[in-house]
Amino acid sequence: MTLRYLGWRLLQVVPTAAAILLIGFLLIHAAPGDPVLALAGQSGDAEYYAFVRDKFGLDEPLPVQLATYVGQVAQADLGTSYLQGRPVAEIIAERIPATLLLSVTALILSSVGGVALGAFAATRPHGLRDVTATGATLAVYAAPVFWLGQLAILVLAAGLGWFPVQGMTSPRSDATGMAAALDVAHHLALPALVLASQEIAAVFRLTRVGLLGELASDHVRTARAKGLAEWRVLVGHALRRPLIPVVTVIGGRAGHLLSGAIVTEIVFGWPGLGRLLLSSLQSRDTPVVLGIFLVVALFVVVANVGTDLAYRWLDPRVHYR
Amino acid sequence: MRAADGRAPALSIRNLSVRYDTVHGPVHAVDDVSLDVWPGETVGLVGESGCGKTATALAALGLLPRPAGRVTAGRVLVGGRDLLTLGRRELQKVRGAEVAMIFQDPMSALHPAQSILAQVTEAVRVHAVDLSASAARERAVALLDLVGVPDARTRARSYPHEWSGGMRQRAMIAMAVAHRPRVLIADEPTTALDVTVQAQVLELLRRLQDEHELAIVLISHDLGVIAEMADRVAVMYAGRVVESATASALFACPRHPYTAGLLASLPRLDREGGAPRGHSRLTSESGRPAVRLPLPPRCALGQDREGCMADVPRLRPTGGAGHQAACHHAEELGAGPGHRLVEADLRR
Known part of the structure; x- marks a missing residue:
């Protein structure tokens, strides 16, 4: 039953991917500018332009180009980058780990931090800690990422020197093993925190409101009457249902793990997929852009299926057919 | 007991x-x-x-x-x-x-x-x-x-x-x-x-x-x-115990007008509509009970008994066998028609 559901959901990937490719392809070609100019420069040498056009099949009619591309993708070939001359799949694969490291860290920070903060606030509603936590998360949430990121760089990195300003590793570092990992973690801290700040408020508010209701509920009173310690009442009974909307938010974000960090990556010079997307768009490297679209779309679908499965784990009464 | x-x-x-x-x-x-x-x-x-x-x-x-x-x-x-x-x-x-x-x-x-x-x-x-x-x-x-x-x-x-x-x-x-x-x-x-x-x-x-x-x-x-x-x-009434007794004594002979009113409020099959004679049902009151007030606003005996307002009755022994009631007139009540409401009537 669950397996059938899973198979059916994964089958939905096909039309989704097709739609993404079609829309992406048309959008890129509808955009102003000629890729040949981006590729061959502004030399004005018509012969060289023709050579480039022919080399990448850009002289074909649009439907033919589309058909060729879709045919490639159907054979699991994302094509070759105009700019780098390397397989797109290889280029994307190189960038995914950095983006995932940043996004997953941020997601963990925001979910664990948001839930913990929500519990912290809800156990003393309208008290000092509640008001402080509510105000602080709201303020951070209201600030745009690029501003918050630059502020963090200015104050914490450039000003106080606690964190590196840019990048994922120290330049000219030959550290290996643990030292290298710590170096990456040091670079990771600021961008991850800034990225997490966008989600932490949502998770916090959902947890807080849900917990306020649950902590006053009859079944939590029963749990207390059983003699359970307060933290077990909280974790085992009260938190369970508020976590469902939290999972929705986190699951929704999980789909954006690959694509949600673009601004953060640019601000912090993080060598991930987001920066690759931006540079590919600027250089009109169509195969790379389309490849990123496709990979991101597939990831969203898989993350959504994962979210649905998480519901079932949290509330076993949920059945999927 | x-x-x-x-x-x-x-x-x-x-x-x-x-x-x-x-x-x-x-x-x-x-x-x-x-x-x-x-x-x-x-x-x-x-x-x-x-x-x-x-x-x-x-x-x-x-x-x-x-x-x-x-x-x-x-x-x-x-x-x-x-x-x-x-x-x-x-x-x-x-x-x-x-x-x-x-x-x-x-x-x-x-x-x-x-x-x-x-x-x-x-x-x-x-x-x-x-x-x-x-x-x-x-x-x-x-x-x-x-x-x-x-x-x-x-x-x-x-x-x-x-x-x-x-x-x-x-x-x-x-x-x-x-x-x-x-x-x-x-x-x-x-x-x-x-x-x-x-x-x-x-x-x-x-x-x-x-x-x-x-x-x-x-x-x-x-x-x-x-x-x-x-x-x-x-x-209990308005946060206080107003009468306490063995079940049989309480049902047979309530010594507080609130208890008597509660008993009289029970729907009865053997009498047509309304309260048994000698009792009036509790008058309804909207909202929460008047806190820290004695019964008088709703007391069947009470309209003319200003004493309760001036001197709030406290729970006191009355009628023996641990029977306690918070009413100045518990004894009158106990001797009154309340005893007609026998416990058996309440059993289903």
Whole structure:
């Protein structure tokens, strides 16, 4: 039953991917500018332009180009980058780990931090800690990422020197093993925190409101009457249902793990997929852009299926057919 | 009344006062309430909604909703200790082990997303930490068996919404008696159940009581249930106990106009419409009971008795055998037509 559901959901990937490719392809070609100019420069040498056009099949009619591309993708070939001359799949694969490291860290920070903060606030509603936590998360949430990121760089990195300003590793570092990992973690801290700040408020508010209701509920009173310690009442009974909307938010974000960090990556010079997307768009490297679209779309679908499965784990009464 | 055998009460509530802070200002939900329950005895706590029955019970176990509810005075003695002075951890050791509680609506009182088995098992393990998970599950199944859940082993894996109300209340009772508590506080345990199921649940409580000398505080506004179950009854009005007596004395000869009014309010099949002669029904009153006020606004005797307003009657012995009433005219009432309302009329 669950397996059938899973198979059916994964089958939905096909039309989704097709739609993404079609829309992406048309959008890129509808955009102003000629890729040949981006590729061959502004030399004005018509012969060289023709050579480039022919080399990448850009002289074909649009439907033919589309058909060729879709045919490639159907054979699991994302094509070759105009700019780098390397397989797109290889280029994307190189960038995914950095983006995932940043996004997953941020997601963990925001979910664990948001839930913990929500519990912290809800156990003393309208008290000092509640008001402080509510105000602080709201303020951070209201600030745009690029501003918050630059502020963090200015104050914490450039000003106080606690964190590196840019990048994922120290330049000219030959550290290996643990030292290298710590170096990456040091670079990771600021961008991850800034990225997490966008989600932490949502998770916090959902947890807080849900917990306020649950902590006053009859079944939590029963749990207390059983003699359970307060933290077990909280974790085992009260938190369970508020976590469902939290999972929705986190699951929704999980789909954006690959694509949600673009601004953060640019601000912090993080060598991930987001920066690759931006540079590919600027250089009109169509195969790379389309490849990123496709990979991101597939990831969203898989993350959504994962979210649905998480519901079932949290509330076993949920059945999927 | 089984007080005479010289044992200490299983639960002794002394001069308990509870205050709720509401948006309309403080409400004295419980005002100087004292109550003793001896082992093997059932004490009924009756009164209308909002009179402080449940607040009394919740306060005894430190379960008042926070931060609105607060105990302002009194003691709750169980096994020689005052529960109100216990630290958090000590109180947790008492809850579910020495004093257990069941609630009105077993659907909302159970966690909706955990199996019955998981919830009963948890109740077993909380005070038996050395027990292995599987042994605790076995014990949980045995408990469900004990409270009369048919085919407990299989059905325990279900979730609360898959069980009937009566079965859910049995599961609550199974959790409550898991550690053979001295005291069971049953807050309207049958209100949410239909009449036949209600009788079965009451029968189960009586059986468990007989098996291990369980002291039961039975909170109800259903006088039929109280008449059937209680050895003694305390009637609460506006946060105070206004009359306390053995069940038979109270039903035969109420000595407080509120009690008399409650009894007269019962719908009767053998008399056509309205109150029995000599009594008037309680006049309805909107909102919460007037707190810290004596009965007069609603007193059947009271229109011309200004004395109650000037000198609020306190609970005092009247008529012997531990009968107490908070009324200046208890004796007149006792001699009045109240005795015609015999207990038998209340039984179903």
